[in-house]
Amino acid sequence: MAPTLSKLVTRRSTASAAAVVAVLWLLSRKRSKKRFGGTKPKNPWPANTDIQYVIKEEKPKRPKAHVDGEFFKQLRQLLAIGIPGVFTPEAGYVFLVAAALVSRSLCDLWLIHTGTLIETSIVNMDAELFKKRLFRFMATLPVISVVNNILKYGLGEMKLRLRTNISRFLMDQYLKGFTYYKMSNLDTRIANPDQLLTTDVDKFCESCTDLYSNIAKPMLDIFIYVYRLTSSLGGQTPLIMLSYLLLAGGFLTHLRKPIGALTVKEQRLEGEYRHIHSRLITNSEEIAFYQGNSREKLTLIASFHKLVTHLRKFLEFKVAIGVVDNFIGKYVATVVGFYAVSIPFFQKNHPLLSGTPDHRFKSYYTYGRMLVKLAEAIGRLVLAGREMTRLAGFTARVTEIRKVLTDLNDNKYERTMMIDIKNNPIGSPGAGKILAKDNIIRFERVPLVTPNGDVLVKELSFEVKSGMNVLVCGPNGCGKSSLFRILGELWPLWAGVMTKPPRGKLFYIPQRPYMTLGTLRDQVIYPHTRAEMIRRGNAKDEDLQKYLDLVQLGHLLERETQPGSEGHGWDAVADWMDVLSGGEKQRIAMARLFYHKPQFAILDECTSAVSVDVEDSMYSYCKKANITLFTVSHRRSLWKHHEYYLQMDGRGSFEFKPIEPDTEEFGS
Numbered sequence: 001m002a003p004t005l006s007k008l009v010t011r012r013s014t015a016s017a018a019a020v021v022a023v024l025w026l027l028s029r030k031r032s033k034k035r036f037g038g039t040k041p042k043n044p045w046p047a048n049t050d051i052q053y054v055i056k057e058e059k060p061k062r063p064k065a066h067v068d069g070e071f072f073k074q075l076r077q078l079l080a081i082g083i084p085g086v087f088t089p090e091a092g093y094v095f096l097v098a099a100a101l102v103s104r105s106l107c108d109l110w111l112i113h114t115g116t117l118i119e120t121s122i123v124n125m126d127a128e129l130f131k132k133r134l135f136r137f138m139a140t141l142p143v144i145s146v147v148n149n150i151l152k153y154g155l156g157e158m159k160l161r162l163r164t165n166i167s168r169f170l171m172d173q174y175l176k177g178f179t180y181y182k183m184s185n186l187d188t189r190i191a192n193p194d195q196l197l198t199t200d201v202d203k204f205c206e207s208c209t210d211l212y213s214n215i216a217k218p219m220l221d222i223f224i225y226v227y228r229l230t231s232s233l234g235g236q237t238p239l240i241m242l243s244y245l246l247l248a249g250g251f252l253t254h255l256r257k258p259i260g261a262l263t264v265k266e267q268r269l270e271g272e273y274r275h276i277h278s279r280l281i282t283n284s285e286e287i288a289f290y291q292g293n294s295r296e297k298l299t300l301i302a303s304f305h306k307l308v309t310h311l312r313k314f315l316e317f318k319v320a321i322g323v324v325d326n327f328i329g330k331y332v333a334t335v336v337g338f339y340a341v342s343i344p345f346f347q348k349n350h351p352l353l354s355g356t357p358d359h360r361f362k363s364y365y366t367y368g369r370m371l372v373k374l375a376e377a378i379g380r381l382v383l384a385g386r387e388m389t390r391l392a393g394f395t396a397r398v399t400e401i402r403k404v405l406t407d408l409n410d411n412k413y414e415r416t417m418m419i420d421i422k423n424n425p426i427g428s429p430g431a432g433k434i435l436a437k438d439n440i441i442r443f444e445r446v447p448l449v450t451p452n453g454d455v456l457v458k459e460l461s462f463e464v465k466s467g468m469n470v471l472v473c474g475p476n477g478c479g480k481s482s483l484f485r486i487l488g489e490l491w492p493l494w495a496g497v498m499t500k501p502p503r504g505k506l507f508y509i510p511q512r513p514y515m516t517l518g519t520l521r522d523q524v525i526y527p528h529t530r531a532e533m534i535r536r537g538n539a540k541d542e543d544l545q546k547y548l549d550l551v552q553l554g555h556l557l558e559r560e561t562q563p564g565s566e567g568h569g570w571d572a573v574a575d576w577m578d579v580l581s582g583g584e585k586q587r588i589a590m591a592r593l594f595y596h597k598p599q600f601a602i603l604d605e606c607t608s609a610v611s612v613d614v615e616d617s618m619y620s621y622c623k624k625a626n627i628t629l630f631t632v633s634h635r636r637s638l639w640k641h642h643e644y645y646l647q648m649d650g651r652g653s654f655e656f657k658p659i660e661p662d663t664e665e666f667g668s
Ligand SMILES: Nc1ncnc2c1ncn2[C@@H]1O[C@H](COP(=O)(O)OP(=O)(O)OP(=O)(O)O)[C@@H](O)[C@H]1O
Pocket: 185, 450, 451, 452, 456, 475, 476, 477, 478, 479, 480, 481, 482, 483
């Protein structure tokens, strides 16, 4: 055994030494090339380095990602979401994995024991015993195979359940109220929530389950082998090994500290790169018309370059740390193991020395194997520390989004403001009061303030009752849409009192029409679902047809009813964002308004692509349907549908007046 072991160690050491030399040689070559300008390979990166593309997170505050008390606290909190209780299926899978791990360790012990017996029968030339033992060995192997796969299944299901619970928790928070809007518009802490909510959560769960098996199994093995070795060789051997574990573990954890922060940065850069790709897909038509592919490619390459540079730095760090890890976690552990197992053999009067040399050799053979297993287990545990540091990175990322989500749901934002919030005479975000009342919209000394803290209007006061249509006008950037963002409760109220009907009774149609994924019916009834439409019982497909006719889009239903179209009529499915023209989308949005019949409708230049005659009939129908309008438009033709106007001059003043026959109408 000893010669085999030493042979193995020598071969591995030689291989790793060769690997170290190769890596050092490659690195030094790279540097010397840089210094002396060797034959340059074709540079895959463009020379242009002045591409600025990072949105918001200019100098991101990196969350700390070390294996420390804070990490364990955060991990505990996330695991409490993933595993909600002791008597849950999730906890069941944790126990199943633990049981499978125990069974596997016992299988390993059994394999060592049976292997030794088979070898003994060969050495003793006992053919009968050899056959019997070999048959028993073979008969047990399927059981071990099943145990291995139960372990695999347990780990897979545990990861899926962790991911389901954490994702559901975060999604519930993210889509609560307007949190998803606030995260990208009011707060600057997280630039790419999509990356955090998808990849990072998945990696966190994978890292957790990997770590669970990578730590639990070696710990169990260490416990079993320490127990067996202590009872046979005394406490000294295991004690030496365990002291080594503590020392090496502590040292390597310290060395690996940067891995957490590097993982956080890796995920952030991956998110940025993905975001730039998805922007290209979303705006492909506009970019294609501008033939902006070369410019977009520069941005993409710049982002990819940043990611690759970081990944390379991370790789080099991991390789350098890996050399030390391998050396300390694997090989020195074996050396320490040899030393520890040899101690009783060199002691006079030790019970192991009392037998024949053959007996001594057999003892050494068994304990030597256990020792190899113990050293391996210690090595694996020491190496699992690397995964732990990586997990610290993912934990920090997932905790970050969790914290931001909680803050946003409590109306706490973090953003670089242009003004000093604490000593601001205007007020502070959320300090205003919102009252719910039907059939009235009243602003009492409400300031219009952007998320950056810029004051558009110091104090806005007006009152609109049901039936009083209001036209909102003023130059670009004066705050017309901002007024609606405040009315829609997307932006916080800094001061004053705002009285308005509850959210469901106000309906907003934005400048850029939005079409959801789904059927033609879904476009008209959005955000309701078909089930909700049926449950409410205030409209049927025939009514929807009437609304489509009102906006002169009845032909759309006929077109989708033709053979060959996907789905049928109202159930036709398409990517409506692409399929419909700009004006058609705006008309669908008006049909949506007719379906919902709110008390107040906010129309923010939402008919700019619709012809004047169709626009006219749509506005007339609103009056019939008793929908009070708040309209932003630059079209003079719309003044006749309104009774009041609210004009902002862009310099902080406003005017709210009835439209009289002699009122000067402006617009085009
Ligand atoms: N999310 C935001 N963060 C910071 N500032 C913003 C934000 N949204 C708008 N603003 C700023 O608020 C000001 C008013 O914008 P708003 O969209 O209300 O203008 P508007 O009157 O609707 O203009 P337009 O007629 O061009 O649509 C602008 O100066 C704009 O830059």
